[in-house]
Amino acid sequence: MTKVYGEGENKVKALDDATLSVEQGEIALIVGSSGSGKSTLLNMIGLLDRPTSGKIYIDGIDTTTLDDNKISSFRNKKLGFIFQFSNLLTDLTVLENVLLPRQIAGTNNNAEKEARDLLKAVGLEDQMNKRANKISGGQAQRAAIARGLINKPSIVLADEPTGNLDSVTSNTIVQLMKSMAKKLNQTFVIVTHDRQHFGDVDKVITIKDGKAFSGDMPSEMEVLAK
Amino acid sequence: MEYRLRLAKRMLFNKKGSLIGAVLAVTIGILVIHVNFVIFQGLFDAIVRDISNYRNGDILVTDEADYIDKSDLSVVSWFERIPYVEAATPRLSSTAEMNMTKNGKLIEETRVPIVGIDPFRDIKASTVHETIADGSYVFSRNSIVLGSNVARDLGGAEVGDSVKVLVVDRFGQDEVRRFTVSGIAKSPGGQGFDYTAVIHIDTLRDMMSRHGETGSFMVKLNDPTKAFEVKEFFLRSFPNDDFLAETIEESAEEQLAGFRSGIAMINMIGYFGMMSSAFAIVTIQMMLVNGKTREIGVMRSIGAKRKDILIIFIFQGMIIGAIGAGVGTAAGLGYTFYAKETKMSFNNSLPLEVSYNWEKIIQTALTSFILAIIASLYPSYRATKLLPVEAMRTV
Structure with missing residues (x-):
């Protein structure tokens, strides 16, 4: 896919014919330096933005043909999001935040029990009735993981999920995502500039100047770039 | 939720x-x-x-010919047999010249509205008597109630003072009587008889040479919402008379x-x-x-x-x-x-x-x-x- 911002002389190619694929159950890291286009790529995969050209297939569906309502439903049912700043709604409790995607979907059957189980799984069983702004950054990120998983999405997209955390908490979050991926056979696409935190993963995609390259060896990438 | x-x-x-x-x-x-x-x-x-309490009642009955010649008793009795009617009272109006001597000085007032009332019926159909700030309401043929502004214009007339009243009768003759002030009327907001003098209706009839005649009947209802119904019933009941009957909304419309x-x-x-x-x-x-x-x-x-x-x-x-x-x-x-x-x-x-x-x-x-x-x-x-x-x- 290609994404171009601006027009004329101000035209900027944020993604330049980037191609990648991720299989069910894989953990894929998207790495690259600041401004390389990795968040843009994630926004495209997450249907938060539309590519200028190209196609995005999720579960075999060409998402670029969907209208706004269908995109919203698709995001709700097929995608889970974990943001750098957790982005929990501070007006709600931790439990209510986790329940929200399910309530938006309108499928409330057993939702509360599943939300409680997820919060237990991420170690927040004693925090679930607290307002989202009353918990720590690490706890908020764990709650965001639970929220991202509540609708059993096809892909969980994480944008710098450890970017705002100290190293100890970052490790906890990384291990949590890895264990959830394994336990639930869940696909994770994670944008990070902090490659070493994640250790062994199924796939690494490096973004440089808007182009996507498989693998994370800088020398290999440079060779390919030439 | x-x-x-x-x-x-x-x-x-x-x-x-x-x-x-x-x-x-x-x-x-x-x-x-x-x-x-x-x-x-x-x-x-x-x-x-x-306006309803002091002047028009809930229904005001007048006559196309200015004066009603039917007897008070028959009209009032007719109304008072209707359950919705609380009371009815006759009234007669004119204008008068008045003078009185106060502290040796003669003070004259012209074109003072004067109303003749039936003291016994009026207190049932109207609340003018409640506006008497000093003294008492009209109680005899030669007593007069002065509105507070009339009393002031007469140099500060007080209860017990003697006032000379001149009314022109139906034949154009001046008719003069002397009255004793029995009360001063003052109403909040001046909607009452503050600019008017009130005397006994029979005295005014004498002075105007209109014996047995009435200017209007003021009818007070215990249920004002029935005014239109009562009015229509009244007009239907006297098809051969030239009565005019108006509810308060109609009679006060201009005001x-x-x-x-x-x-x-x-x-x-x-x-x-x-x-x-x-x-x-x-x-x-x-x-x-x-x-x-x-x-x-x-x-x-x-x-x-x-x-x-x-x-x-x-x-x-x-x-x-x-x-x-x-x-x-x-x-x-x-x-x-x-x-x-x-x-x-x-x-x-x-x-x-x-x-x-x-x-x-x-x-x-x-x-x-x-x-x-x-x-x-x-x-x-x-x-x-x-x-x-x-x-x-x-x-």
Whole structure:
């Protein structure tokens, strides 16, 4: 896919014919330096933005043909999001935040029990009735993981999920995502500039100047770039 | 609870300043209308009340030929057998010249309205006797009650003073009688007989050479809503007479027409006030939307449709409208209750005739509620236009 911002002389190619694929159950890291286009790529995969050209297939569906309502439903049912700043709604409790995607979907059957189980799984069983702004950054990120998983999405997209955390908490979050991926056979696409935190993963995609390259060896990438 | 309603409520209640501001805007809008209604409708109703109590009754019977020649007794008895009628009384009016000597000085007044009343029947059909500030009501053929302004113009006439009254009779002859002042009438707001003199009806008939004739009959009902029905029944019952009968609305129409348009204008101003409160809601809700841009982006990213965002902010408008309408109506009713219980008047003028007009109260509350929702439409629409990826960049 290609994404171009601006027009004329101000035209900027944020993604330049980037191609990648991720299989069910894989953990894929998207790495690259600041401004390389990795968040843009994630926004495209997450249907938060539309590519200028190209196609995005999720579960075999060409998402670029969907209208706004269908995109919203698709995001709700097929995608889970974990943001750098957790982005929990501070007006709600931790439990209510986790329940929200399910309530938006309108499928409330057993939702509360599943939300409680997820919060237990991420170690927040004693925090679930607290307002989202009353918990720590690490706890908020764990709650965001639970929220991202509540609708059993096809892909969980994480944008710098450890970017705002100290190293100890970052490790906890990384291990949590890895264990959830394994336990639930869940696909994770994670944008990070902090490659070493994640250790062994199924796939690494490096973004440089808007182009996507498989693998994370800088020398290999440079060779390919030439 | 529906998640959108819960979110709307939480977002709003967690921004107490905005909530209070928006609710106050609605409350003040409603309160202005209630206060306007209490004062201006109260003043209007007070004037109607006093015209009815002092001059026209609930039904005023006159004759096309200026004077009614049917006997008092027959007309009054006819009316008083109707269960809706409390009392009926005859009246006769003319103008007089008056003079009196006060402290050795002769003071004259011309063109003073003079009313002849039946002292026994009048106190049942009218409340003029309650306006006697000093002395007593007309009780004999030669007693006279002076309106406070007439008494003042006569150099400060007092109870017990002697007043000479000249009336021109039907043949153009001057008829002069001497009366003793039995009382001074003074009504709040001057709607009573403050500019009039009151004497016994038979004395005035003598002076006008109109024996057995009456100018009008004032009919007081115990249920004023039956006025039209009683009037029609009366006219049907005397088809061969030239009676004219009017309800208070008809007989006082000329006096009240200007006031009615004044009230309509004041109500318009009140509703403009309500519109201003709607603009305040638009501003406050725009602030709420701007303050929740990131949250809107997050909700959109986890699957909320534009419609869901629209509903959340419309719910906020509904909450603001409902609370504002409730508080405003309560405050308005409180003010109405206070005005009614204290018989509110301004500078000891006419006491307002305060009533609870439930139709208007509900209409005002509903209008403000609907206006609050309408006012929330634009901010809600703006919220739906935010792109999730842009919205989430907001810190």
